[in-house]
Amino acid sequence: MALSGALLCAGPLAAEIVGDRDAGRKISGQCRTCHGADGYAAIPIAPHIGGEPESYLRDQLTAFRDGTREHEMMTIVAANLSDQQIADLAAWYGGHEARAELTADPAGAPELCVACHGADGMHLADDVPNLAGETNIYIDTQLKAFRSGKRTHEVMSGIAAELTDAEIRAYADWYAAVKLYIETVE
Numbered sequence: 001m002a003l004s005g006a007l008l009c010a011g012p013l014a015a016e017i018v019g020d021r022d023a024g025r026k027i028s029g030q031c032r033t034c035h036g037a038d039g040y041a042a043i044p045i046a047p048h049i050g051g052e053p054e055s056y057l058r059d060q061l062t063a064f065r066d067g068t069r070e071h072e073m074m075t076i077v078a079a080n081l082s083d084q085q086i087a088d089l090a091a092w093y094g095g096h097e098a099r100a101e102l103t104a105d106p107a108g109a110p111e112l113c114v115a116c117h118g119a120d121g122m123h124l125a126d127d128v129p130n131l132a133g134e135t136n137i138y139i140d141t142q143l144k145a146f147r148s149g150k151r152t153h154e155v156m157s158g159i160a161a162e163l164t165d166a167e168i169r170a171y172a173d174w175y176a177a178v179k180l181y182i183e184t185v186e
Helices: 002-010 021-030 054-066 074-078 083-094 111-117 136-148 156-161 165-176
Strands: 097-101 179-183
Touching: 021 083, 054 074, 054 083, 111 165, 136 156, 136 165
Parallel strands: none
Antiparallel strands: 097 179
């Protein structure tokens, strides 16, 4: 009986590493060239990461580090991050306040996207990224990566597989038009 209890504690119920926002701020210097100091991307091919769900950031950094998600730059950057450093970075950027301003009629939002990403592009679940204010280049590239199988996800791969180039561009343009504001919370 004691052995089965010990095995349970070693599995998914084991305590998750707690991220330290201040430690994350200190190591975020390696992120700012592409993602900006506050998590608002400085280049059009990088996503905004300020205000993303902490668990989403943690999962993506871990995937880059472990090679289950590949990107020519992120795979290198994340390769030497420890679990603690990943937790710290996720706590830092995930602790920022992000808000969106939708300037179009929400009825025009992409139907396939709103259940998870909202009409305004703000995540509705912790394992879903914000799309608000992302460049259409970034969203277009990611949807095409899901469609081709270069990037995989249990939900997004199936959705993207059915999208045409015109639909992808329309969805990317919708979310790119949303204004995103990120506030660094100290």
